Amino acid sequence: MSINILAIESSCDDTSAAIISDGKVLSNVVSSQDKHALWGGVVPEVASREHLRLIMPVVRKALDDAQISLREVNAVAITRAPGLLGSLHVGVSFAKSVSLAMELPIIDVNHMDAHIMANFIDDPKPSFPFLCLTVSGGHTQISIVRDYLNIEIIGSTIDDAAGEAFDKTGKILGLDYPSGPIMDRMAQQGQAIFTFTEPNIPNLDFSFSGLKTAILYFLKKEMDKNPQFIQQNIHDLCASVQQRIVSILMNKLSKAVDQYDIREVALAGGVAANSALRKAMADKRDTDGWNIFIPKISYCTDNAAMIGQQAYFKYRSGLFADQHIQASAKV
């Protein structure tokens, strides 16, 4: 008999549901809340209300796409942490209700661990131990992954996350939210001709707040001379900012590879959709012999398939939660 898991993700501004059967993705429905672009960032209260509105139709579509009924589901998996508390509450409460109504076990999943597990959805899959750079709107981490359920963080950001660096610098450049994918597209028509200094942060930790300040001062200086500077140089500015964010990430990842002598290296999280970062990984494969793993883009940005994937590993280990679980903004 197959193990069918209904997985739900509602940690930020994407409402998503997926059906995973024996570790295979049968459906993965993501409804992105575009309302937040109006405010230039995610408004938590709006996100919670949108999750409430979307969760039923999204779950219904995930079941329909997978062509299974709720009666055939064996467990309900949910992102419990980290994320926006109100948004997480919607998913957790919904999962508890389904669990009660259908007498199903609940599996609680950590959102960051799930991003890493997106690397196990398609082939080829990494083998243990491997290093993973997880880069999202809220987190930037390098982890050593020894097993599905044995993940140790060995480096993380001391201020902004990589996705935040894209979004905040994009805002300074007048781009819409989220700026990461827009900057990625614009950078493809530009050259990285402007240089911003790389921060000198010890160990395997990251810092991105200095970059934001450096760009602000640089633009102020240039716009005093030419008020049209941003408009006239937007593609080169995007390419330059992107190049610096990618170099900060790749230099630390290379350091981790040398320090731990592990050449099995994966990417995860929304920023792993970035084409320059994906290319930098491919270059490392070609020049330094890294064995690289990058999920397809729809499994990099927030999605419930990755929640179901991690839940499947927990299911096999008998790790179930109960009605007492509480959503948590932090890990």
Ligand code: KG4
């Ligand atoms: O993992 P994710 O979907 O949500 C969080 O858990 O935060 O990541 C969202 C972040 C946003 O900051 C967005 O700007 C960034 O990922 N992002 C990108 C790209 N696609 C999404 N950043 C750079 N280039 C992209 N192509």
Ligand code: ZN
């Ligand atoms: Zn995420």
